[in-house]
Amino acid sequence: MARRDEEHPYRECREEDCPAFPCKVYKEGYRDGYQAGYMDGALAGYAAGYSEGFAAGNAAARAGA
16 A cells, blocks of 8 residues: 555646546546636626626716717
8 A cells, every 4th residue: 555645646747648547537627627617707707797897888978978
């Protein structure tokens, strides 16, 4: 049995096709989690920014009219 300090550092592994099971699982989970989090954040940011931008645009149009 390998000691913990001798195990393959899956969080630091940069080899894209690494055959180690922990590397594969970590990289798949990281990619999936990043993609899901990115979409959630982008949608929330767009919704918040759109309403603020719309209100500011209307205010500017009314002030200039």
